[in-house]
Amino acid sequence: NNSGSDFFSLFLQLYYQVLNFGMIVSSALMIWKGLMVITGSESPIVVVLRCIYLSVSPPSGSMEPAFHRGDLLFLTNRVEDPIRVGEIVVFRIEGREIPIVHRVLKIHEKQNGHIKFLTKGDNNAVDDRGLYKQGQHWLEKKDVVGRARGFVPYIGIVTILMNDYPKFKYAVLFLLGLFVLVHRE
Amino acid sequence: MNTLLSRANSLFAFTLSVMAALTLGCILTTAFKDRSAPVRLQVSRILLKKVEDFTGPRKRSDLGFITFHISADLEKTFDWNVKQLFLYLSAEYSTKSNAVNQVVLWDKILLRGENPKLDLKDVKSKYFFFDDGHGLKGNRNVTLTLSWQVIPIAGILPLVTGSGRVSVPFPDSYEIATTF
Numbered sequence A: 001n002n003s004g005s006d007f008f009s010l011f012l013q014l015y016y017q018v019l020n021f022g023m024i025v026s027s028a029l030m031i032w033k034g035l036m037v038i039t040g041s042e043s044p045i046v047v048v049l050r051c052i053y054l055s056v057s058p059p060s061g062s063m064e065p066a067f068h069r070g071d072l073l074f075l076t077n078r079v080e081d082p083i084r085v086g087e088i089v090v091f092r093i094e095g096r097e098i099p100i101v102h103r104v105l106k107i108h109e110k111q112n113g114h115i116k117f118l119t120k121g122d123n124n125a126v127d128d129r130g131l132y133k134q135g136q137h138w139l140e141k142k143d144v145v146g147r148a149r150g151f152v153p154y155i156g157i158v159t160i161l162m163n164d165y166p167k168f169k170y171a172v173l174f175l176l177g178l179f180v181l182v183h184r185e
Numbered sequence B: 001m002n003t004l005l006s007r008a009n010s011l012f013a014f015t016l017s018v019m020a021a022l023t024l025g026c027i028l029t030t031a032f033k034d035r036s037a038p039v040r041l042q043v044s045r046i047l048l049k050k051v052e053d054f055t056g057p058r059k060r061s062d063l064g065f066i067t068f069h070i071s072a073d074l075e076k077t078f079d080w081n082v083k084q085l086f087l088y089l090s091a092e093y094s095t096k097s098n099a100v101n102q103v104v105l106w107d108k109i110l111l112r113g114e115n116p117k118l119d120l121k122d123v124k125s126k127y128f129f130f131d132d133g134h135g136l137k138g139n140r141n142v143t144l145t146l147s148w149q150v151i152p153i154a155g156i157l158p159l160v161t162g163s164g165r166v167s168v169p170f171p172d173s174y175e176i177a178t179t180f
Helices: A003-039 A157-164 A166-183 B002-030
Strands: A045-047 A072-076 A088-091 A100-109 A115-120 A144-152 B039-052 B060-073 B082-093 B100-111 B117-124 B142-152 B159-168
Touching (some): B060 B082
Parallel strands (some): B039 B159
Antiparallel strands (some): A088 A100, A088 A144, A100 B100, B082 B100
């Protein structure tokens, strides 16, 4: 057996794996961007990372029992759709990064289409005015990131685990690396 | 050790594909179902006050107090892909300053397994019925409807409105209760 051809076949294997990996990443990117175009929304998939619960008990979900941390919500943001009570909206408060996923409780819409509305988490005792900016009593269309139209449970659990337990993230990466090395034989 | 790893890998990949297919099946078989149901609503008492809105913008606004009866049979709405129903009773009306106003007066979470037949009498509103101004006084047409959001185990989150609604006029003056 020619040692040169061994070396070449090993190189081909590695090249193949790199291309494979590149294909997976670019497919995922294409799907993500495609969803952005179809739904007209900036962030078409939101992993429900953290819900704000207004109480002294340890932080739990403010939209339970409907949604829990780790569920995946599908959003659309068609601006022409009027905002009506009962809808679940994902909104961002000015100056805060994390979007909040709550239900619309009250709306007042003027003849010209300008709307102001109030939200509340299903599991909260009070509405969200305590969460809004100081002096802010209403949300407006510009605060809305998207509206929840569908959902799949548990999918984001891996992201949550990796966020909450960095050691788990390193363990997964280590195992993946180990697997790639072993598999190449 | 190599075959064990690759076996574990294929088993894991297969399990994921089967779960994904099952989830998709759940979603597709219930995506186009009609989730509406007949509802009977009745209003028994209305009282109108004028108070400073202490829940938010501190301006004097109309505050309504409504007592109502709800009866609905939601048994047909539940199927294998329904985790819970989020029910809400909302009032919709139009005023001089706002073309569309909607206020949720009462809500309830109905979990799968709980009694789907509702027959509630003399229910008081859970949330303060403040108007954005004085649009409730003398308002001839305030419509109450019962709606619900279907929360599936996986799939679409539709909002459905029940088929019964009731429209009531609000009194022309404050502090006088109207009973029906």
